[in-house]
Amino acid sequence: MRHFLTLKDFTKEEILEIIALGLEIKKSLKAGKFNKELENKTLAMIFEKSSTRTRVSFETGMFQLGGHALFLSNRDIHLGRGEPVKDTARVISRMCDMVMIRTYAHSMIEEFAKYSKVPVINGLTDSYHPVQLLADYMTMVEYGVHENAVVAYVGDGNNMTHSWLFLAAKLGFELRVATPKGYEVDSDVLREAMEMAKLSGAVIRVCNDPKEAVKGATIVTTDTWASMGQEDEKEQRVKDFAGFMVNDLMMCLAQKDAKFLHCLPAYRGQEVSEEVLESHADIVFGEAENRLHAQKGLMVWLDKQRG
Known part of the structure; x- marks a missing residue:
């Protein structure tokens, strides 16, 4: 299992493979073909920072891949309101197949990934924006x-x-x-x-x-x-x-x-x-549109790493 927190954790070959996969999925979509690689899979989207492109691209991407995305703002969950990050990670990763987090401190997403049983994607932190x-x-x-x-x-x-x-x-x-x-x-x-x-x-x-x-x-x-x-x-x-x-x-x-x-x-x-x-x-x-396609490639790639 792999997380996507920063680009430094990936090789040149892996980065290019993810991008090539995204381009392949985009080509299929433009031809009217929906590849359901993530059928019946669920993505939890945790937003401590709001965003237009991040929410629309991940939510649409999961739908087009046959999966489902759950939008979770800091008003919807207990994260940051008393429940430790590690406990939230343990719970959500037992219910969902992948987690995307858009937050402030990079240390938060690192802690979440440490305790998560599923791939965690950095949708943005104050330190990095790899997607x-x-x-x-x-x-x-x-x-x-x-x-x-x-x-x-x-x-x-x-x-x-x-x-x-x-x-x-x-x-x-x-x-x-x-x-x-x-x-x-x-x-x-x-x-x-x-x-x-x-x-x-x-x-x-x-x-x-x-x-x-x-x-x-x-x-x-x-x-x-x-x-x-x-x-x-x-x-x-x-x-x-x-x-x-x-x-x-x-x-x-x-x-x-x-x-x-x-x-x-x-x-x-x-x-x-x-x-x-x-x-x-x-x-x-x-x-801006390629956020959708690149992230679809990323999610499919991460899912494949789980075997």
């Missing part, structure tokens, strides 16, 4: 921009940045991260990614100049400047992130046919301009 990166790389494969990729991440050193670091380190492409001073990536995560990069041949660079990161890039990506739980910091962050908006001038520094990715929701006029988002709308919203 989003599966969708991002799937999109890169579909658009044929995964070979010799040079990815520039511009913005906050957050869970998305950490996941990009691990994806690059595992798959061996070049990643440049530009963050404002004081918003750099976690030093331990960076150190770990750098060690993994030595094995894969990945090139990882970090700086505080977005123009330096974007110059010659084939992929430019960003994220909201103030994530959920950081609303009180929003005004200060807007000031601190001045010059980090991905606009037409910044995209001109990248390669001529460079693609733009965004995990959404996007705040136009802050981390990305209206013009850039709309000119790349096809790939950005295709990327």
Whole structure:
């Protein structure tokens, strides 16, 4: 049995296998064929953080695979209201076949997985967002921009940045991260990614100049400047992130046919301009759709590991 908590726990071959499986399932769906690989299986979805894409993609994905998804907010269960995480894990994993958790502290999902009898999927924590990166790389494969990729991440050193670091380190492409001073990536995560990069041949660079990161890039990506739980910091962050908006001038520094990715929701006029988002709308919203297909591939893959 395997859990999906971070990308660092998976080999390059396993990551590519999951993405290939997702693409295969997507192709079948577009042809009007519903593959019922998870027929009569149940996914428990625990949301301590709300989300549009995460809920819709996992719930729809389970339905299309022949299974059923249960939405459980922190108002619906005792988790966080007196019952220890390990007890909730022991109970739910005896009733369901898989668990997806979207929460704040990464330590919570690690503890849940420790006591779970079924695969646990990280739908997002404050530290990592690995399912989003599966969708991002799937999109890169579909658009044929995964070979010799040079990815520039511009913005906050957050869970998305950490996941990009691990994806690059595992798959061996070049990643440049530009963050404002004081918003750099976690030093331990960076150190770990750098060690993994030595094995894969990945090139990882970090700086505080977005123009330096974007110059010659084939992929430019960003994220909201103030994530959920950081609303009180929003005004200060807007000031601190001045010059980090991905606009037409910044995209001109990248390669001529460079693609733009965004995990959404996007705040136009802050981390990305209206013009850039709309000119790349096809790939950005295709990327959003691929959350559905990548996660279906992941769930089927995890189910197969149980035997």
